[in-house]
Amino acid sequence: MSRYFADRAAKRLVFILGVSAFLILVLIAVFIFREGVPAFQELGFSLFGTKWYPSRDAFGILTMLVGSVVVTLLALALAIPLALGCAIFLAEVAPSRIRQLTRPAVELLVGIPSVVYGLVGLVVLAPLIADISGQGSGSSVLAAGIVLAIMVLPTVTSISEESLRAVPPQYKEAALAMGATQWQTIRCVLLPTARSGIIAAVILGTGRAIGETMAMVMVIGNSPIFPDSIFSPARTLTGNIALEIGHATGTHESALFATGAVLFVLVMLINSIGLVVHRRMAR
């Protein structure tokens, strides 16, 4: 009798915990959108305008949307080749002793607080870029892209490596036994077979990149303008919220929540695309 009771109670508990995790997520989403509604009502499509001057009641976030997307794309362009190379090295090429050193090192990178990445970017990278470009402080899309690339590198590397290692060893043996070189085996068998895992890794990295805030605020310059080159400053959606929420009221505050809502939709979109691609590949 009591055993059945414990069993039922445990079931209920797990159910409640599971539902509440989901509910919390829904509530956050509802809250963000509700707080953003006044801005949507008041501003309409001018919310997606190009001018952000809170003091003159201009709340257009298009520049920040572009800023976020451009920085993320740049970071991915830098990070994907590096991460793939690193994953292939760790999974296939590295002697086990080097692997035992390198893998924890890569994973350790995840644990470094993003403010530290931002600091290094600000102190080391930005001056270097200022020297090269000969303009401004070096706080720029390029600096942000590089810092972000380093930040998503461990995520993309370790998930790609996992999916490479998950390729059944028989495939590798089959290719080798036919006289494939190690590189041919990697290129023609391992990479195609691990493709869906690698795509998942890239999408997770993208999600991380788009959501990154602190390091971006520190190295991107934060001007709400369209960047006209990689040496130009810009502002991200996340940075916009972090910079201004402390002193915003009324429509300004609501516009920041609307920024959050747009960010939310963007991340959802990326994840859905990822899911669809992942499923299609798996078939």
Next chain:
Amino acid sequence: MDLKIQTKNLDFYYGEVQALRRVTLEVKEHQITALIGPSGCGKTTFLRTLNRMNDIIPRSRLEGEVLLDGQNIYDNGVDVVEVRKRVGMVFQQPNPFPKSIYENVAFGSKMLGMNHSAVLDEVVEKSLRQAALWDEVKDDLKRSALMLSGGQQQRLCIARVLAVEPEVILMDEPCSALDPAATLKIEELMQELKKEYTIVIVTHNMQQAARVSDLTGFFLLGELVEYGTTGELFSRPRDRRTEDYITGRFG
């Protein structure tokens, strides 16, 4: 009958564990050589030394010689990729790539840089015919190889090896995952293939060795206990241990 492969005093170690002890054996051209013995006797290890597939095992070590047409394949300067092109391998579990039937067979040629589609078509058809699979799959070459039955998959793997035009085909218990009908097909196929190729097969199935092979070697605890024509070995074994094994006293 010409010699194709000759091993001389072959020792093989996995770390500290010795898996092969002074194995000396001759594989004759256009013959089927079967290797039998209980699990863990070293027959698969031995097979994999013949195309250097054991190279990829960390901390393994080999002593002795494996001569392919008189040339030691473990000599410095021998290209392992070249060796494996000449000595192909079929594995215990059918292992087609998760690609189409066509792509599986064309894989080796594409790897070698052949991109001419007419030539590839020809290679694919020829290899599938040789592997006695063409009639079953000719209408859906674009289908995933994983949709085939186990026996078809194994013949596809044989076709994939044939497409690279090897001289020797090593088979590591190729029928152990197959049903009797599929096994029979593979065995018939082997009789066809031996006209053009030299075959070495590892099997734990003594009836299979007796049915298909010309020569049989019996392995026990890493040693080649007895090696001779299949008829002799099964009807008049010279060694007591061979007799005990083939009469089913252990194994």
